[in-house]
Amino acid sequence: MFYQRPDPRLQPWVSHYWLSSGGAPQHVLLPDGCVDVVVATTACEATVWLYGTATQRTVLDVEPTVRYLGVRFLPGQARHFLRMSAAELTDRAEAVKGDDALGLAEAHWLADGAGGVFAELDRLLLRLLARHPPRRLALDNLLLHLHRPQHPSLATLAASCGLSRRQLERLCRTHVGVSPACFAMIRRCHRALALLARPATPQALMSLSLASIAAEAGYADQSHMTRELRRFTGQTPGGLRRNGPGADVAFVLSGAGLSHHTACLSDL
Known part of the structure; x- marks a missing residue:
């Protein structure tokens, strides 16, 4: 590969x-x-x-x-x-x-x-x-916020873009393929996967607890993380920590790629 x-x-x-x-x-x-x-x-x-x-x-x-x-x-x-x-x-x-x-x-x-x-x-x-030079949309501001663990409500984000929530939802479904709420869930899942894959060291044992991973990834609690990870990966957090997600690298968007993407969008 x-x-x-x-x-x-x-x-x-x-x-x-x-x-x-x-x-x-x-x-x-x-x-x-x-x-x-x-x-x-x-x-x-x-x-x-x-x-x-x-x-x-x-x-x-x-x-x-x-x-x-x-x-x-x-x-x-x-x-x-x-x-x-x-x-x-x-x-x-x-x-x-x-x-x-x-x-x-x-x-x-x-x-x-x-x-x-x-x-x-x-x-x-x-x-x-x-x-066909790229044209920035209100959607790009929405995605910029949804990449982050904590973000304003969709109604607040829509208002800041000068759009209704329904208009913003339509933009997201058209150009991303899912609703903003579903995209936010997917991003939480990938933040959790990255944290679960972080190697354990004596200094990082506390930060690698499942409860702390759930909080850092943006979940309400550990149960919330377990439900969503099972939905999107078919495994529990414990199973993912032991076995990995089994995803081919070509189909996984890296954290580095996301960080660069959000930085580029901020500069546009």
Whole structure:
């Protein structure tokens, strides 16, 4: 598995690229609020798929003879590159042609090594942005707040954007694929996963208690965390601490990516 951050000019919108072939026959995908473009390449053809935002743990079957190339967009940011709305893709994948295939099915460089492929993706996406410059929406302010453990109520956030709560909900469903409340739950889940994965040391034993993880991740209490983690990952916090989430790295948005994303949005 190879993965790489995009050109800095793309980082407000694109999380990372990844390239994979062979490996395990299945990958576990966890909800994360992102849309992916995935190119499945064989010796005969290349098929472009759009993977939408998931609301539940999903097991993806992988063909060992197929080479997979992925572009992972940050939450709500696929709109700058794709015509299909995220709402049309929630909990599903669709093979696409035309504009939403981004010209990837015909790309001659897909057989190149990872470095060459990722460099060409940079050039392709930068050309698309040059033709259709990104436009900031009130949604971006909403996502900026929902990435944080503590945030104002949705009604307060909507009022600060000059929109009704219903308008803000519609924007979120259209461009992220889920409601603001569901997205906030997904982000809490990923904060908890990152904290559960933190290595235990004698100095950090207290901070790694499940109750303190729940508080730091933004849950009301440990029971609240257990319910939501079971919903989104199929495991309890204790099971996740022992076994990990079983998620392939290509389909997990890293904390570093989120931190950079929120910083970029703040600067726009």
